[in-house]
Amino acid sequence: MAKQPIRVFVVEDSPIATVILNRIFSSAPDIEVVGTARTGRDALHLIPKTQPDVICTDLHMPQMGGLELTQHLMADYPRPILVISASVSEEDSATVFQLLKAGAVDVFPKPQGGSAADYEGIKLALINKVRVLAGVKVFTQHRRFGTAGTSPSPAPASASPPVATVSISSPSISSPSISSPSTSWLNSGKTGLGTANLGMAPQIDIRSPRIIAIAASTGGPNALHTVLKEFPANLPIPVVCVQHISEGFLGGLVAWLDRECQVSVQVAQTGEQPQAGTVYFAPENYHLEIGSTGQLLCQQSPYVSGHRPSATVLFKSVATYYRRSVVAALMTGMGRDGADGLLDIAQVGGITLVQDEASCVVFGMPREAIALGAAQKVLPLTAIGPQILKLFYPSA
Numbered sequence: 001m002a003k004q005p006i007r008v009f010v011v012e013d014s015p016i017a018t019v020i021l022n023r024i025f026s027s028a029p030d031i032e033v034v035g036t037a038r039t040g041r042d043a044l045h046l047i048p049k050t051q052p053d054v055i056c057t058d059l060h061m062p063q064m065g066g067l068e069l070t071q072h073l074m075a076d077y078p079r080p081i082l083v084i085s086a087s088v089s090e091e092d093s094a095t096v097f098q099l100l101k102a103g104a105v106d107v108f109p110k111p112q113g114g115s116a117a118d119y120e121g122i123k124l125a126l127i128n129k130v131r132v133l134a135g136v137k138v139f140t141q142h143r144r145f146g147t148a149g150t151s152p153s154p155a156p157a158s159a160s161p162p163v164a165t166v167s168i169s170s171p172s173i174s175s176p177s178i179s180s181p182s183t184s185w186l187n188s189g190k191t192g193l194g195t196a197n198l199g200m201a202p203q204i205d206i207r208s209p210r211i212i213a214i215a216a217s218t219g220g221p222n223a224l225h226t227v228l229k230e231f232p233a234n235l236p237i238p239v240v241c242v243q244h245i246s247e248g249f250l251g252g253l254v255a256w257l258d259r260e261c262q263v264s265v266q267v268a269q270t271g272e273q274p275q276a277g278t279v280y281f282a283p284e285n286y287h288l289e290i291g292s293t294g295q296l297l298c299q300q301s302p303y304v305s306g307h308r309p310s311a312t313v314l315f316k317s318v319a320t321y322y323r324r325s326v327v328a329a330l331m332t333g334m335g336r337d338g339a340d341g342l343l344d345i346a347q348v349g350g351i352t353l354v355q356d357e358a359s360c361v362v363f364g365m366p367r368e369a370i371a372l373g374a375a376q377k378v379l380p381l382t383a384i385g386p387q388i389l390k391l392f393y394p395s396a
Contacts, residue, residue: 003030005030006030006130007034008052009033009046010022010025011037011058011061012038012057012084013038013039013058013062021111024122030131034050034051034052035047035052048077053134054079054081054133056081057104058085058110059085059096059099066083066085067095070083070102071103074103078103083096084107084108084126085109085110097225097256098256100222105219107221107245107246108246132362136218136362208392209391211238211274211290212328213240213329213345214227214239214240214241214329215243216331216332216333217243217332217335217337217362218244218361219331219361220331221245223331223332223381224243226385227329228261228265228279229261229262230385230388234276236276238275240274240290241281241282242309242310254266254281261279265278266278266280267280268280268281268283268296273294274296286308287301287313288313289314289317290317290321305337305338307337310337312341315344316340319344319347320344323348324349328342331354331365332361332363335364339368343369343372346376352374353377354375354379356380
């Protein structure tokens with residue numbers, strides 16, 4: 001029996017953009033556009049009738065924009081949602097990433113035409129993105145809706161997944177011994193402390209991790225938000241991150257996380273010495289590494305596992321410089337980037353965590369790390385941040 005095509009619904013108020021998207025999707029024999037709508041309100045009526053596998057939506061639309069549409073869909077008709085938008089300006093970045101927080105899976109720049117070569121590159125990237133999203137899982141976002149004409153408001157959070165780890169044939173983590181408290185952590189200047197801090201000073205010694213390394217791909221922005229929100233402003237060590245994201249959206253992601261989190265979040269710059277309480281993201285189209293004196297290096301060396309930045313490049317680099325003084329987490333994403341690097345960290349005595357299948361949007365990268373024996377603990381997403389914080393706040 002022939003495989004059924006991927007059914008796509010497009011929500012876009014620009015007739016030109018709709019024509020371009022239809023042309024792109026119709027060029028793929030395994031994709032079928034089953035409906036279009038100019039507003040979110042129209043889409044809400046049509047989507048249940050057309051039964052799409054993937055929904056592509058713009059951000060700004062009349063009557064009902066992409067954020068409100070996403071909130072309604074994830075409460076009543078959850079499907080993988082791809083945000084296709086030109087809105088990557090600083091003032092729009094919060095809204096774009098609120099869509100991901102509301103349940104959308106990924107973001108993609110709106111095709112603008114341009115040269116034939118540019119169009120072909122965008123076409124292939126968008127088709128591949130939809131193919132990936134057609135196979136991902138989505139989680140219903142329970143919402144409490146107000147009166148007609150008002151935007152949905154979040155309901156109280158549902159119970160978290162169990163924190164118990166999944167047993168695999170790898171050594172379990174034992175928390176480093178804690179000796180005298182450190183008084184040299186950096187205060188980032190942000191107000192307030194995380195719930196895990198509970199007014200206590202972090203306790204570290206030379207056997208504790210000196211850096212946290214995190215990587216993610218598809219579904220990663222929301223996963224990173226979940227983990228980084230746990231960290232207090234006085235986190236005693238720095239964090240380095242790789243996130244695979246469409247070009248043009250990293251700045252918005254970093255700005256959004258910086259607003260949402262107590263730690264400082266920024267794009268890494270070559271030559272910086274990583275500071276405690278600060279999260280550094282690899283720049284777009286650059287690998288992020290640690291240099292011979294501990295400084296950050298951003299380099300356009302060859303792609304690794306099809307990616308630049310690459311999680312494996314970052315993980316191998318921190319393994320070389322920090323050795324056992326690393327705690328690393330590999331989270332949701334397609335492919336195998338990061339698995340080999342996580343194995344390097346495990347082999348030099350660092351702490352390695354991966355996100356479990358039940359909480360992943362795409363289990364590819366964590367699965368590959370588990371298959372290599374690189375994962376010491378497999379955890380639900382909501383347990384990763386608290387697990388890391390136990391190393392510094394053992395009595396929290």
